[in-house]
Amino acid sequence: MASLGVAALQLAAGSTGNLELVEREVRAVAKRFPWLDLVVIGELAIHGASVDLAEPAGGETEQRLAALAVETGLWLVPGSLYERRGDAIFNTTPVFNPSGEVVARYDKMFPFLPYEAGVEPGRDYVVFDIPGAGRVGIAICYDMWFPEMIRTLAGMGAEVILLPTMTNTIDRDVELSIARANAAINQCYFVDVNLAGDLGVGRSAVYGPGGDVICETGAGREIIALDLDLDQVSRMRHRGWQGLGQVLKSFRDSDVRFPLHETVGARRQVMQAMGPLEMPEKERKEPTEDAADEGADRKPRLTIID
Template sequence: MKPDSGKVEANQQQAIQMGEQAARDGAHLIVFPELWKTGYHLTKEQFLELAETPAGKTVSLFRELAKKWRTVIVLPFAEKEEDRLYISLAVIENTGELLATYRKSFVWGKEKASFTDGERVYRTIHTSVGNIGVLICYDIEFPEPARLLALQGAELLIVPSVWSFPAESRWDIQLPARALDNTVFLLGVNTVGEGSCGKSKLVAPDGHVLCEAPREETCILLHEIDPSLIGVTRASIPYLADYDQTLLPGGPSREK
């Protein structure tokens, strides 16, 4: 998507149009980028004015659309709780049920002036399209959250983002690296315009990029996922099978 900061109605209409098209094209899972409705380049006061709760109008609308489109939806939004702001997302089942919400746990750079870090707790979410793990943008640059989700059985890591051109090389490195580290699929969904580098991409469990969107154009990126590739990859790259649990904090000691 190409959000226009502060233009919430236009951004929402763009999202609905793209979501409807994706559903018509056969999507069973639809993911929108980070802060797609508000845009990214706003002041704290502007975010406070536009932010909502998980029970607010935006999540409620897309719960109805998930049911109408018969798709699972991962929907980021600016969340307000009293005087605190979070960069959050909702995971909505194709029945319209709100399965989970997640708050970005590592707030990046200038975001710290407006937003608060979410709790650093990572849980795999069971959906009709499989077991997914959700992270937001900067969260994926730390290996531990992705690993914790993979150890809980996540098959697909989903990373809505606003990722900039200066950090483009990291986008191209970190996403395939996290997929390969954990031998899972990974979907990074980025904005275009306003300094974002685009290039939303789906990565296979072996780190191979299966498909990628343009750098500067809006695009519906549609691709099938074959879960059997996880087992095939892990048979030849047994990272998780060989992972030494004694190296985890609190794990059993090597000493005898």
């Protein structure tokens, strides 16, 4: 049976300076659950959301994470780090194997613009194989709002998709519905791990290849340790969930064209009327001439109560 032991750590992190916390938590979960293969934590968990703390690839933080992977014997997906390359900064997830080697490096394709300003988008999809288990895909937070991206990872054979997340806003409910839908329509495990504490509202979740709810957490520190049955992914993709929709095969066999996706220029032309991607401003409504006159004629009223 093909299985993957995964721990998703929803850490109660401070706004920055969380490397020692990550090291303690990974060591603790490795000791408590010796059957684990892989540990994943939330987006930007270690240094927080400041691009001023960006490091080059292979910097001090990565060196300590590599040593942690060797020490624990785990595959390590340490959320993400802001990584500096020349004059550019990327939101990057390095993937460490148990030998401490970086076997993959994923750059977030959809920085959370206009808020995540100054971060370059990635260009390459990333999947990696864990020997004896299966194939894992990586996306980061806002990436999952773009179904074309998650479908591509599934098309590349990903049986489990890991989504390090840092969400501290009111749209977490919507994100969970999107995460669950992504699991169902791509017939894969979907592991969406958020942060708690100063950086996130928690509520991490794991969904199965039928869109089934495996785990949904609360708002504080929580550890999700699961033994994922990857044979179930193959079965779902072959037979459908409960013998129902065989979604990926239907997509494969269809001759439907998607003109919007055929070129970058096509979608830009169709969606141009939406205007530029920029920070929303406070809306100010200019009073009409009639409204201004009406306001001028209005006199205060005095109500006397005996």
